[in-house]
Amino acid sequence: MTVRRSPQTERLVDVVEMLSDPPGRRSSLTAIAAALGLDKATVYPMLTELTRVGWVVKHPTTKTYRLGPALVRIGDAAGRSIAELAPTSRAIAVLAEATGQLCCVVVPSGDDLLIAGVRDARRSQGDGLQLRSGDRITFRPPLGSVLVAWSDDLAISDWLDRNPVPGQCDHRLPERLAAVRARHFSVEQYPANVGGFRDLASAATGAGIRGSRRTTAFVEGQRRTLDMDVLVGVIDERAWYQPLSVSAPIFDVDGDAVGALCVLESSEPVTGTELTRRGELVSSVAAQVTDHLGGSAPWN
Incomplete structure (x- = not known):
């Protein structure tokens, strides 16, 4: 059975993976959109939601994004599993x-x-x-x-x-x-x-x-x-x-x-x-x- 892929889900994964490589990476909205080949209007709502749930943190002055503390909890859970x-x-x-x-x-x-x-x-x-x-x-x-x-x-x-x-x-x-x-x-x-x-x-x-x-x-x-x-x-x-x-x-x-x-x-x-x-x-x-x-x- 062929499973229908979800482009929106794939893009969310791409954002998280991009910010993980290299560890500690901080990137602007413009840089993230360019690296993924997407326009900023597509990426911004994803970053907003990822920030809201703590998967991503947005710097208050530089407006750059990095991975957030919620992923530490998720990573710990994955390790225990x-x-x-x-x-x-x-x-x-x-x-x-x-x-x-x-x-x-x-x-x-x-x-x-x-x-x-x-x-x-x-x-x-x-x-x-x-x-x-x-x-x-x-x-x-x-x-x-x-x-x-x-x-x-x-x-x-x-x-x-x-x-x-x-x-x-x-x-x-x-x-x-x-x-x-x-x-x-x-x-x-x-x-x-x-x-x-x-x-x-x-x-x-x-x-x-x-x-x-x-x-x-x-x-x-x-x-x-x-x-x-x-x-x-x-x-x-x-x-x-x-x-x-x-x-x-x-x-x-x-x-x-x-x-x-x-x-x-x-x-x-x-x-x-x-x-x-x-x-x-x-x-x-x-x-x-x-x-x-x-x-x-x-x-x-």
């Missing part, structure tokens, strides 16, 4: 230190996956993915295998049915899910057109790309560039791979996958042996988070 994933902050820091790469934790949200935390240890952060908390990933083949591999047959069938190209290599996906289960981690590798993917990633997640425009561009980039060959099945120890993501699941007390730790964007190709070693590292750290949550992995 995902308190069960608090250990992942330390976990992705450990992985970033060990690998020198961009690392994150993802959680399921309806028919999507959301980035719930990011740690970037790359020396150069100007190219490729510039992820941040709240970014959305499409929960459909080939993405999300690490969270669906241990699900029941109905959930797996539902995931397979989300294949954006019906009938494309469907017979290989169950085999690759079995490989994910066997080794306890998933691997997605760069598509054949690595340069094209990186260009799209930079365009979709770069500086100044916010709100609905960022979400639309990011999701569209995934759809256009990531095909079934991205998901790696059995790893050949003697082959070479350029992994886009190496991920391992986190389980709750019921044995359900509630999130995944991911090491992203390997800068250089690695052998199958090194890829397996990295996957085992991510799986080991994810297992520690599962233990901290009192969870239970299905293979235990």
Whole structure:
């Protein structure tokens, strides 16, 4: 079912996100309208309402706007609502230190996956993915295998049915899910057109790309560039791979996958042996988070 989007709601989100980047930002009505490509008459009523409810504060003399104290309360509430994933902050820091790469934790949200935390240890952060908390990933083949591999047959069938190209290599996906289960981690590798993917990633997640425009561009980039060959099945120890993501699941007390730790964007190709070693590292750290949550992995 196609959901009708609300331009007015999207603009409100854009205003709040703009004022959050960088932290402490203060902007005038004119600057906000120009940055969002809107006229001042459209933006002013939104800022007036955001100010009235305390989401935004207006300086009495400079007439500039900044984020307000009501968002602190909302942020605290959001933090408490995902308190069960608090250990992942330390976990992705450990992985970033060990690998020198961009690392994150993802959680399921309806028919999507959301980035719930990011740690970037790359020396150069100007190219490729510039992820941040709240970014959305499409929960459909080939993405999300690490969270669906241990699900029941109905959930797996539902995931397979989300294949954006019906009938494309469907017979290989169950085999690759079995490989994910066997080794306890998933691997997605760069598509054949690595340069094209990186260009799209930079365009979709770069500086100044916010709100609905960022979400639309990011999701569209995934759809256009990531095909079934991205998901790696059995790893050949003697082959070479350029992994886009190496991920391992986190389980709750019921044995359900509630999130995944991911090491992203390997800068250089690695052998199958090194890829397996990295996957085992991510799986080991994810297992520690599962233990901290009192969870239970299905293979235990």
